[in-house]
Amino acid sequence: MPRYRTPSGIDEEQLWDQFRSGDEVAFARLYKEYVQVLYHYCAHFTADRALIKDCIHDLFVELWKHRQTIGQTTSVRFYLMASIKRKLVRHLNAEMKFSSQDDVENDREWLPGCAPSYESTLISFEEDDHVNSCVAKAIEKLPRRQREAVYLRYYQNLSNEEISSLMKINIQSVYNLIFGALTNLKKYISPEKVVL
Template identity: 40%
Template sequence: MVEVEAEQEYQLKQANSDQGALVYASWPEIQLWQEFRSGNPQAFDYIFEQYIRLLYSYGHKFTAKSAIVEDCIQDLFIELWEKKHLLSATNSIKYYLFKSLRRKLTRSLEKEKHILGQVALENDYQFNITFSHETQFISNQITEEQHKGLTEALAMLSKRQKEVIYLRYFSNLSYEEVASIMGLNLNSTYKIVSKAIHSLKQHLMLPLAILLLLL
């Protein structure tokens, strides 16, 4: 009897969760964020489910150590919930989460290097772009040889260039958001993107229009 009641309670919670997800999916992000800030746990769960994979993917661009990425993401969401009433409003949840995670990751990696007796520099981090969910789209646009060339061309970019390209074109963040996340001024961000695209054009036999579509 107890097991039946527990199963019914679980199914009810799951149904409520699914219904909540359908509702939140139609909300503007600023409204969803406000709902979370007001203390709604379902809104918080929805935000977590929507962005956990993106955050995990972004975090792994900095380090291959999954434990560090997972710890930083966990700390981020614990902190968000505990300080929800103190958080500022935002109309871009992805931007807010990416910026917060990047700050936690760089601090964690700097702390690790300090423990190991290495020099810790903010710009001394790994940032590797690999194709995951983007691969199918890219494969539909270019040949296997061009795909290989694109991968090699991206690998030749500086870490900062790769991160700017990833945030601007793979993550669809605005130039202003990219600049804020990376601690750059807006003019520098434009220049880094311009140089990165110029470098890619030099190493790829692809028309600019297709290159921009791929990015």
């Protein structure tokens, strides 16, 4: 079985073991590698940015505090995503703020930061932006569970088994959610809507 790697290509298990043995540099690297992944994942549940940041901060404080008793894992990404989801849901339930999909603001930026001045490149960026915008709007129309499954599968590259465990549903439900999401996306994204 291939070993998992962090977003920048570092061996997860090795980094995790270094962190567990008290390596502060490895701990800082874990934070740097996964803070944005965790933030974007939490944004699927709430638009409360301060709460998301607090939960991520608390999670890493607890990880460092309990580093010597934390066990091994074959997927650090999965471990962290499962941990942050539990923590966030606990906070949301305690505050009775669990938001519906309509409350989640769409703060994704799809257009690359600065486009070169060449006309053809600019046109290409505009086309890409338009297509990405259509896809983003279509994804926002999906029911929350379908949107979560799509995010985990296609944006975080988790396996169906990992999604099943993380979402606490059986594997067939994962297939059903993803199939349903793709079916809905086909309805929401037609060629005439995508053409500039």
